Amino acid sequence: xxxxxxxxxxxxxxxxxxxxxxxxxxxxxxxxxxxxxxxxxxxxxxxxxxxxxxxxxxxxxxxxxxxxxxxxxxxxxxxxxxxxxxxxxxxxxxxxxxxxxxxxxxxxxxxxxxxxxxxxxxxxxxxxxxxxxxxxxxxxxxxxxxxxxxxxxxxxxxxxxxxxxxxxxxxxxxxxxxxxxxxxxxxxxxxxxxxxxxxxxxxxxxxxxxxxxxxxxxxxxxxxx
Amino acid sequence: xxxxxxxxxxxxxxxxxxxxxxxxxxxxxxxxxxxxxxxxxxxxxxxxxxxxxxxxxxxxxxxxxxxxxxxxxxxxxxxxxxxxxxxxxxxxxxxxxxxxxxxxxxxxxxxxxxxxxxxxxxxxxxxxxxxxxxxxxxxxxxxxxxxxxxxxxxxxxxxxxxxxxxxxxxxxxxxxxxxxxxxxxxxxxxxxxxxxxxxxxxxxxxxxxxxxxxxxxxxxxxxx
Amino acid sequence: xxxxxxxxxxxxxxxxxxxxxxxxxxxxxxxxxxxxxxxxxxxxxxx
Numbered sequence: 198x199x200x201x202x203x204x205x206x207x208x209x210x211x212x213x214x215x216x217x218x219x220x221x222x223x224x225x226x227x228x229x230x231x232x233x234x235x236x237x238x239x240x241x242x243x244x245x246x247x248x249x250x251x252x253x254x255x256x257x258x259x260x261x262x263x264x265x266x267x268x269x270x271x272x273x274x275x276x277x278x279x280x281x282x283x284x285x286x287x288x289x290x291x292x293x294x295x296x297x298x299x300x301x302x303x304x305x306x307x308x309x310x311x312x313x314x315x316x317x318x319x320x321x322x323x324x325x326x327x328x329x330x331x332x333x334x335x336x337x338x339x340x341x342x343x344x345x346x347x348x349x350x351x352x353x354x355x356x357x358x359x360x361x362x363x364x365x366x367x368x369x370x371x372x373x374x375x376x377x378x379x380x381x382x383x384x385x386x387x388x389x390x391x392x393x394x395x396x397x398x399x400x401x402x403x404x405x406x407x408x409x410x411x412x413x414x415x416x417x418x419x420x421x422x
Numbered sequence: 423x424x425x426x427x428x429x430x431x432x433x434x435x436x437x438x439x440x441x442x443x444x445x446x447x448x449x450x451x452x453x454x455x456x457x458x459x460x461x462x463x464x465x466x467x468x469x470x471x472x473x474x475x476x477x478x479x480x481x482x483x484x485x486x487x488x489x490x491x492x493x494x495x496x497x498x499x500x501x502x503x504x505x506x507x508x509x510x511x512x513x514x515x516x517x518x519x520x521x522x523x524x525x526x527x528x529x530x531x532x533x534x535x536x537x538x539x540x541x542x543x544x545x546x547x548x549x550x551x552x553x554x555x556x557x558x559x560x561x562x563x564x565x566x567x568x569x570x571x572x573x574x575x576x577x578x579x580x581x582x583x584x585x586x587x588x589x590x591x592x593x594x595x596x597x598x599x600x601x602x603x604x605x606x607x608x609x610x611x612x613x614x615x616x617x618x619x620x621x622x623x624x625x626x627x628x629x630x631x632x633x634x635x636x637x638x639x640x641x642x643x644x645x646x
Numbered sequence: 647x648x649x650x651x652x653x654x655x656x657x658x659x660x661x662x663x664x665x666x667x668x669x670x671x672x673x674x675x676x677x678x679x680x681x682x683x684x685x686x687x688x689x690x691x692x693x
Contacts, residue, residue, distance in 0.1 A: 231648060231650060232653055235652075235656040238657060239660075281663060285663050285664065288660060289659070289660045293652070324578075324587065329582075340573075341591065344574070344595065347635055348598070358624070359601055359602055359621065394664075401671055405675045408679065408682060415689065
């Protein structure tokens, strides 16, 4: 328990440090000005979310292969945490876009595939809630998780090649393309911090899943008597 | 090869079942028709707009219809637990999927071909000139819908609220098929038609990826 | 400063989402922990 609290406190402190860096260390961007500072939080959260969902994909594959319930716990944990990250991305993105480009949304490759990703993992969680039996639930959601993850690059490229006809504003900007070195350092610091924060949420959520499993076991023991 | 002969037998069974009652085909045709008509009530397109949006709407209607048509795919095997018998009858469970997805693709294609003259009439789009290419796109797109739909139908059949669940799982997954099929169809049916081979290749790749995934993981979808 | 409101809104709403998730997580965890205790206590009596 003590280690968890230390981890949590460390994560929060780093988040505060990152926010400080975003506002006071990073130089002001020439064209967009103040609003560009959303980028550090927004893009770093996007990366953390994508990493988390990739871990979900790996957990799904491992469950199908090994059938160890711990992979199922990891899968649902990463799906939830990843979904929270993507939700933050989908909210902060338009808030950034609207003052700069005058639009809340556009159906370009990145935004559309992010939104479809969000829909797919909502469906993943919904599917789980509709299957009672734990082993069945674990297997079927793992299989859907694999299909969903395979779909995402296909969504991205289909939109990229066939929908981005009007030059849409590059909303998430080339994060590495000729970025000022200080901005780069601040950005990667944010990436590190958001990954750590996501890891903290994953640990906490995983523990909940394990406890749920223990409750399930005890309930069965109780019923057997 | 055992897989092929098993698939052929099962496919014959699927086709026989459907052609005895033809209920799936007729309801699907009528459904697509209704959706297409409702679209034109909602949007009231001009002739130019019909040409621009028509193919996209057709594909949307196909997707909606498919998400309904694919429901019985594995549900009907639950009635008398025929799925267990099927599993015992074949050496490779992939044969069951292959048979079902080929059947589903055929059903979709037949539906689409029956729909085409009506679509051409209501939306004022001549389809005959580009028919071979159009059929190719319809085939590759329907194949993609079938592969994903058959797999997800096996999943949703084992959950509650399956009627709502299948469309919910399937439609976001089929976004690439919708986007590419619609775009390729639009440029095929344009006044100056263009065949987008890149799009056709993309559809083929989508089909290949999901067919491979189904081949790798299919047996787990049917686990007891 | 131009757009200061938007910047604050983005950070505020973004972190609010994380906070809501964490708070609901903490509540779910404490509920489960209570359930776990309840079951553990009821079992030896049953035996």
